[in-house]
Amino acid sequence: MKTKAILVGVILALAGLGLICLGCGGAKKTEPYVVGGIFSISGPASYLGEPERNSMEMVAEAVNAQGGINGRPLKLVIYDDEGDVTKARLHATKLAQDKDCLAVIGPSLTHTSMATLEITQKAKLPLISCAAGIGITVPAKERVWVFKTAQTDQMAVDRIYQYLQKANLQQVAILTVSTGFGVSGKEQLLALASKYGIQVVAQEVFGEKDTDMTPQLTKLRGTPAQAVICWGTGPAPALVAKNMKQLGLTLPLIQSHGVASKKFIELAGDAGDGIILPAGKLAVWQQLPDTDPQKAVCKEYAEKYQAKFKAPESSFGGYAYDAIRMLNQALAKAGSDREKIRGELEGLKNFVGISGIFNMSPEDHNGLSPAAFVMVKIQKGGFQLID
Amino acid sequence: MEIFAPLLQYLISGLTNGAIYALIALGFGIIYNATTIINFAQGEMVMLGALCAISIYHLAPSLPLAFAGAVVLVTCVGLIFERLALSPVKDPTPIALIIITVGGAVLIKGVAMLLWGKEAYNLPPFSGDAPIHLGPATILPQNLWVLGITAIAVAALEAFFRLTLVGKAMRACAYNTRAARLVGIAAGRMVQLSFGISAALGAGAGILIAPLTLGVYDMGTMLGLKGFSAAIIGGLGSMAGGVLGGLVLGVAEALATGFISSGYRDAVAFLLLLLVLFLRPQGLTGGRK
Structure with missing residues (x-):
């Protein structure tokens, strides 16, 4: 009895293998x-x-x-x-x-x-x-x-610092979100600053879901910062812009490429006017010269x-x-x-x-x-x- | 002077957030008094208030209409929630009801995500956004609206509970439900009413804060937790406690962000909650128990 059962099992297994092989042979050409x-x-x-x-x-x-x-x-x-x-x-x-x-x-x-x-x-x-x-x-x-x-963030930081150099602004305050995006951005902002002769005079952090950044921004008032760089994604950077307006801070605000969307403009409303940021070319493709590939x-x-x-x-x-x-x-x-x-x-x-x-x-x-x-x-x- | 200048700004920021926490904390307190449960869907009422107001404003750009419409809508949601999810429960032990409210919160959030999507929306401030200078600090008209309406809401609630028959009946239920029933107070009605009032308070908080923080489907959870912390810190079930707890929490958060580090903001809220639970479990104002 037992040997018969094993035999049947082996036959079934072989048959199964055969089927599998048939499968792999036939569909090769149109397999996705x-x-x-x-x-x-x-x-x-x-x-x-x-x-x-x-x-x-x-x-x-x-x-x-x-x-x-x-x-x-x-x-x-x-x-x-x-x-x-x-x-x-x-x-x-x-x-x-x-x-x-x-x-x-x-x-x-x-x-x-x-x-x-x-x-x-x-x-x-x-x-x-x-x-x-x-x-x-x-x-x-x-x-x-x-x-x-x-x-990479490094390229965005490069572009921002190049811009600041041209505008002759050397002292900046940075305000970064506490997620991976912000931490990585902060690292690059600090690492590349000296290369462009820029001094980071204040560093502040905010949470991704924070709804009030006035305390952080208030701290910036007492510093010699000539511009604020905000590094974040989602709605929080829009609130940073609004809070700056609320506090009457008139420093130029530079945002990261993380907010380069029309949604951000909508959320920031009036407070968004004048914000400078690095963006992929898609955001302004109509304005690119025709020579741009x-x-x-x-x-x-x-x-x-x-x-x-x-x-x-x-x-x-x-x-x-x-x-x-x-x-x-x-x-x-x-x-x-x-x-x-x-x-x-x-x-x-x-x-x-x-x-x-x-x-x-x-x-x-x-x-x-x-x-x-x-x-x-x-x-x-x-x-x-x-x- | 060095310290004073930012301090005033932190206080403004803290009191504004604190007033919102206070409104939410009051909602927790009112339901707790009527049912001895914690309604974890309270935060979602805040979100619904903000998003409903934004939607109504888009249909008919009138802020008073948006405010009133959203409060009415969310109050209905609160009443329906109590009728459909809580009152039919056969064995209404507090723990079962609390778990139902958690489920309700998840459901409401999910439905809101489907209705409004995952994006944030803007609600214009009630009266412009030109900052008012106040010594070294600035304050937005909207901050004043938040503080003012919260004060009015608290005063109105206090009057309702002290002076009206229904308010007194609700308080009677809070002190002793059985005795209240014996003198002919419809305790079930009072429970439903408490859900309605709490939902209205939450909605109000959401509409007030929306111009400052934007409205998004997942804003309610954190606000709900903060309001809950405020209610516990102040003393669950006490009106004065809820307001005090909210303001203390808001100011503590702003000061921690300003003077220590912005990373500690949320930690402060929950550290304060733990401290109060360890050292003064009945809350700052005593409360019951």
């Missing part, structure tokens, strides 16, 4: 390229994750409508990490264990990206992060499998996004748009081989994207320069290109 996505689609950072997901889906749809890449369709597996490190890691583990998954785009935030990259590095899975923190791809020698499309890319993205989602485009969505487009280019050459895809991404040169012109190398997995940012001023409810 699987690309993962992890974005903060809900939660406090949803303003990042939502356009990122939309942009990624928009590109995949267009690619598949044209017959896919190498005749194979793109299949997206997108997860929502809700801005939570634990959830981001969980989703990354799921994607890393999926043998078909060729690369992952996201996460949206610096701290979720830092947590995720440990997992994807170990699994030798290419990751293209959409977050700003410079530590995500530096040092590139260690972050072999990690790339990113968002401009990014103008056409930005125009196409902005028009397609608005037509499809009936919502304004954002530079955040642009990060994912650049990421999926460069990945598609890599897939077309490398096929379904993670190692080769990584190699293609690292060798990417003169790739014109929304966020800038990418020139990747083994030493630089971001591939952008400070020229990726332009300085803009908020005027009459819109961004005005000033530098």
